Amino acid sequence: LSSVMSLRVRLANKRKPEGWAMIEPELVKFEERLKEAIDDPHDGKRKAESQWPIHRIHYERNRYIYDLYYRRSEISRELYEFLVREKVVDAALISKWRKPGYEILCSMAAIQKSSTNFGTTSICRVPLAQRGGQVMPSVTTGCVSCVSGDGLNGGPVWWTDPYTAWAAKKKAERKQKRKADTTELDRDTEARLNALRGANSSEVKSQSAPPLAPDVEARLRALQGSMPGTSADGDD
Numbered sequence: 001l002s003s004v005m006s007l008r009v010r011l012a013n014k015r016k017p018e019g020w021a022m023i024e025p026e027l028v029k030f031e032e033r034l035k036e037a038i039d040d041p042h043d044g045k046r047k048a049e050s051q052w053p054i055h056r057i058h059y060e061r062n063r064y065i066y067d068l069y070y071r072r073s074e075i076s077r078e079l080y081e082f083l084v085r086e087k088v089v090d091a092a093l094i095s096k097w098r099k100p101g102y103e104i105l106c107s108m109a110a111i112q113k114s115s116t117n118f119g120t121t122s123i124c125r126v127p128l129a130q131r132g133g134q135v136m137p138s139v140t141t142g143c144v145s146c147v148s149g150d151g152l153n154g155g156p157v158w159w160t161d162p163y164t165a166w167a168a169k170k171k172a173e174r175k176q177k178r179k180a181d182t183t184e185l186d187r188d189t190e191a192r193l194n195a196l197r198g199a200n201s202s203e204v205k206s207q208s209a210p211p212l213a214p215d216v217e218a219r220l221r222a223l224q225g226s227m228p229g230t231s232a233d234g235d236d
Contacts, residue, residue, distance in 0.1 A: 007031055011086060017079040023068065027088065030061040052142025055107045056158055058090065063155075065089045066097060106143035106156045124156070 007027060037053035065088075069080045084091045096102040096111075105111065110122035124143040128135060128150045137144045137159040146156035 007088070014082075014086065017076060017082050019075045019079045020082075023065070023075065023079075026064060027061070030057060030064070033057050034061075046139075048139050049142070051140075052137070052159055055109070055141040055143070056160075059093075059106055059156070062090050062093055066094050070098070101147070104146050104149060104151075104154070104156055106138075106146040106158075107141045109140050110138060110143060110146065128157070 007024070034054065034057050037057060040050075040053070042050040065075070065080070065083060068074045069077075080089075083089045090108070093105065093108050096105050096108070102111075106124060110124055113120060122138040122140055122143070123131075123136070124138040124141065124145050125147050126145070127148040128145050129148075135144060142159040144157040144159060144161070145151065149155070151157040151161060
């Protein structure tokens, strides 16, 4: 990653395309964060760990421009090419994001096999679901996972995003899904029960009592007639 130099100084005599004024404040914020990360005391940290914040800020700055240009179409091609030409953004990283499997690659360093002891890509390129034991960040970039959208909002999981937070989010999502599935099942079950109840009720109503024998019916009428206040033919 290149050393920090003020954008305003570096681009002072450059003609800025339309839209520069909209993105400049945010780019300045990224620049300030990057400078703080570089100037931060590294006491007690391994040399590689001191680079972790720089990799993350670099990712976020490039993602900001990537989203504006490729996903939201809020900046022009002329402005994007100006940013590439002036090395405000990392063209190689953004180009990788447009290829299947690299959509949220944390850093080009993560896929440089020459930088690892065994000539492989960084551990953060292995999905969390396929990793056993203690989940650790990449020694090079500080990224825990940037291969399958395991992070919050579908981005990488960084060393500052504990695995437990990721796991808790996934667990909550699964619980919510089960609840939604159960609710849907309950509604379906209730509808079926109501349908059955309605059918049974109709069957009961449609079934009339079998006719009585003539002599039995005559005796019942006689008994009804002998009851106080009741005549044989049912009149008062």
